[in-house]
């Protein structure tokens with residue numbers, strides 16, 4: 001039996017572009033798990049795949065757009081959120097999911113990220129945080145922990161990392177959660193919740209990159225890394241995201257923010273109706 | 283016909299140019315162009331509007347030697363008066379240009395537009411008083427076209443005031459021609 | 462009289478930037494994303510007021526990288542989309558202009574050129590981004606760029622830009638100088654039924670038969686948009702006809718890049734527009750575009766009065782460069798004069814095709830366009846040699 005035939009039997013296979021498999025990810029990479037959870041969430045919710053657009057940037061995680069069977073855009077590095085904003089505003093009926101890496105979303109694309117969160121554009125953003133630039137061979141990124149080794153921090157990282165959930169909450173997102181790639185069920189539920197909610201939603205997934213980051217920092221095999229992430233993680237819903245910094249000893253996970261706030265689209269629609277009425281009235 | 287209007291920001295200099303240009307090319311059947319230049323400050327700084335009016339297509343859209351100069355500040359007067367064509371028309375607000383040059387080879391008209399506007403209760407319409415005087419002195423544009431243009435270019439709430447200002451300026455201009 | 466919200470039929474005194482915005486709306490533009498910059502800000506301001514009136518979408522993005530990305534997204538969501546900027550913003554857009562080229566995304570980018578390099582002269586007009594328009598993004602590609610010389614053309618050519626963008630599925634530039642952008646002049650806007658607009662070609666096959674990047678005979682693939690049930694994958698990576706990345710197959714890269722170039726080159730006769738004045742018997746020809754072409758027209762008339770057989774070739778399409786036209790011209794005249802508001806950009810193209818015919822370049826930077834007499838002087842000298 002070929003790999004593809006084997007895949008085809010899988011209940012979630014219909015959501016994937018099977019002709020593109022096997023995927024590019026290394027064995028034990030967290031990105032495959034994220035794809036799995038995302039597709040499971042789509043299936044559970046019965047999402048209309050004709051109205052779903054998956055947008056990604058450049059990076060290992062960025063390749064995800066090409067694997068899901070729906071309209072998808074693999075944009076330039078850092079720009080998926082800006083491009084997704086255009087898609088959503090031009091056709092509000094579409095459901096938008098942006099799935100990309102930590103470098104893509106928070107280094108080169110950081111400005112687009114905070115502004116989309118501020119505007120509360122209706123989209124679900126999932127970040128695979130593997131603490132480095134996987135695709136280009138493991139350079140330092142905006143989430144790389146202090147003292148970690150990467151190819152561009154050969155003597156140890158001296159930059160302070162972002163606490164992504166704190167950043168996102170401060171920028172105005174209506175839903176902010178963090179899980180590890182080993183929290184498969186919870187992550188799936190979280191994605192489902194985000195997809196059903198209106199506004200700018202953010203889920204950070206702590207994702208092992210055994211091939212590059214793991215190897216360089218002697219974290220062991222993928223399963224060891226995942227186990228470690230799981231061991232040190234502690235579920236604290238509603239926890240203050242400012243205090244949820246990731247340390248070597250602890251990863252606070254859970255839903256940090258879950259609020260309601262009018263979206264850009266809703267406010268625009270309101271304004272639109274007002275102006276239309278005025279124009280018709282005279 | 284090349285026209286330059288100079289003054290400072292907040293006087294409605296550019297609006298003046300636009301009213302003249304609109305009257306010529308939207309309501310009249312001439313071609314017209316307006317270009318403007320102003321300093322970095324939108325208020326109080328130097329400000330200039332240039333209008334070209336022609337029966338033919340206007341190729342080069344910049345004024346080099348105006349046929350008519352309207353000076354609504356001393357700075358503009360000093361800066362531009364030498365560019366004026368020989369025997370060109372010079373219209374100044376004497377209260378804004380106290381120190382004038384002598385022996386100019388131009389046709390000079392003094393229109394106290396700011397004072398007349400103050401008499402109407404709103405200094406801000408001095409530019410429209412000037413347009414009225416301009417219409418009478420130059421006879422370049424149709425009075426009705428100008429009035430239409432004013433209606434299009436000023437806020438509704440101030441329409442009446444502006445049309446009165448135009449009339450006052452027009453009368454003043456006519457009186458200058460008689461004397 | 463019926464008042465159309467979309468098309469402001471009638472005679473107006475309008476600023477160039479505003480006429481551009483109105484042209485876009487008349488062409489069917491319903492999405493605008495931008496970031497304020499002199500001397501293009503008036504386009505964004507007009508769009509902010511007008512888009513909502515025509516059921517369109519205006520958004521001010523956080524920068525020009527985002528603006529360009531947003532119009533690409535909007536275009537794939539089915540909207541005719543535009544952004545407008547000036548030099549500094551145009552530089553930031555280059556990355557995603559390349560993405561638009563590679564993904565064959567119809568969209569219009571307006572560049573109201575100001576004095577440069579860098580922040581340069583925000584309020585002064587220039588023509589310094591002509592080469593950047595052609596070569597600004599990385600890689601080989603062809604581009605369409607139109608250069609208006611009047612406020613009427615700011616309206617008309619913006620419509621044309623949309624029509625070209627939709628026909629050839631390529632980013633299309635309106636390349637105007639700041640002088641024209643800020644000029645006030647009469648615009649006659651025709652009734653909507655007299656305005657020719659083009660809609661992008663849609664697939665005629667069902668989704669399972671559709672190859673999103675398989676071109677028709679005109680080298681342009683039909684475009685299914687997001688939400689239409691075609692599950693299109695779009696990527697900036699080199700891709701096959703399905704749209705899937707194929708980054709190491711030289712044949713696929715060759716065919717794709719060549720097609721992206723050829724779809725414009727092969728159709729250049731349809732894209733190139735020029736205006737000719739008294740060229741029939743001309744011995745000296747001025748080749749100009751944008752605002753200097755108006756000074757040139759005056760200068761040619763002056764020359765004729767002085768008994769010099771001068772003529773004008775005005776380039777309305779700057780890219781693809783009208784090489785055939787200029788080459789023909791160079792065979793018929795003694796000399797060519799090229800005035801530009803830069804240090805020599807289009808003149809290089811003219812020299813390339815004019816071969817032996819002497820080309821006199823007249824640079825003018827600083828903000829003021831050339832005066833007719835300046836150009837006349839060069840015509841006079843050129844006629845003597």
Ligand SMILES: Cc1ncc(C[n+]2csc(CCOP(=O)(O)OP(=O)(O)O)c2C)c(N)n1
Pocket residue numbers: 058059060061062077100101102103104105128130132133134135136141
């Ligand atoms: C403008 C630009 N700069 C640099 C790159 C090279 N590049 C590709 S992916 C990448 C980093 C990806 O890191 P991340 O977003 O964390 O994704 P990961 O591979 O870790 O999933 C970089 C720097 C690029 N493609 N474009």
Ligand code: SF4
Pocket residue numbers: 024025026028029030031060061130134135208209210211212213
């Ligand atoms: S390099 Fe790291 S992030 Fe990229 S696929 Fe391999 S394991 Fe995953």
Ligand SMILES: [Mg+2]
Pocket residue numbers: 059101102103128129130131132133134141
């Ligand atoms: Mg990463």
